[in-house]
Amino acid sequence: MTALLIGAASALWFGILMAISPCPMAGNVVAISYIGKRLGNPRQVLLGGALYAVGRTVAYVGLAVVILAGLGSVPRVSTFLQGYMNKVLGPVLVVVGLFLLELLKFGRGGSGVGEKLGKKVEGWGLVGALALGIILALSFCPISAALFFGSLISLSIKYGSRVLLPAVFGVGTALPVFAFAVIIGLGIGSLGAAFHKVQKFEWWARRVTGAVFVLVGIYYCLQYIFEVF
Secondary structure (H helix, E strand, O other), rough: HHHHHHHHHHHHHHHHHHHOOOHHHHHHHHHHHHHHHOOOOHHHHHHHHHHHHHHHHHHHHHHHHHHHHHHOOOOHHHHHHHHHHHHHHHHHHHHHHHHOOOOOOOOOOOOHHHHHHHHHOOOHHHHHHHHHHHHOOOOHHHHHHHHHHHHHHHHHHHHOOOOOHHHHHHHHHHHHHHHHHHHHHOOOOOOHHEEEEEEEEHHHHHHHHHHHHHHHHHHHHHHHHHHOO
């Protein structure tokens, strides 16, 4: 039980970190801004933001369940993961950590996607908010892909959780999104100032998490692959 709680806390943190990473956060802010302009009043903006967050959560949970069910349904893959998960997890954590530290980089996938889709669904109202959340959740960029496929999927396999940990991860991704919906809908302070503060927090949070990933990954490699300990 304690181990599962640790896994759930980790999944929640990965979800929050993913949501406030530069590429997903830019898409979130642009999308909610378009939703806010179209829906008009604060109550509808808040509801639209909530539906957008639900859309992202449903997409992540659905994708994780499909991937984990597929891996579990192949006997050889399932047996391999059960016997060698700790050995696989070490290198995976190191690679994900290097992505978070930006020592490994690929092109920024998904840039501008939020703005383009926001313009297309402006006239869809609340249904558009839900659809936009699902579509943008599946528009992975390098950091979000590393956190989802490298961290969440590995974590779910390790703890044998096909639904709970992905759901907690989805909730984590939804929290910052809904917070920005509240800021836009109720006009609380400056959106630009809030976004700047989130960016500063994300810079430190991502690097601390990346460093922890690398250190834990090295430990796993030394213990389970090279059997130093």
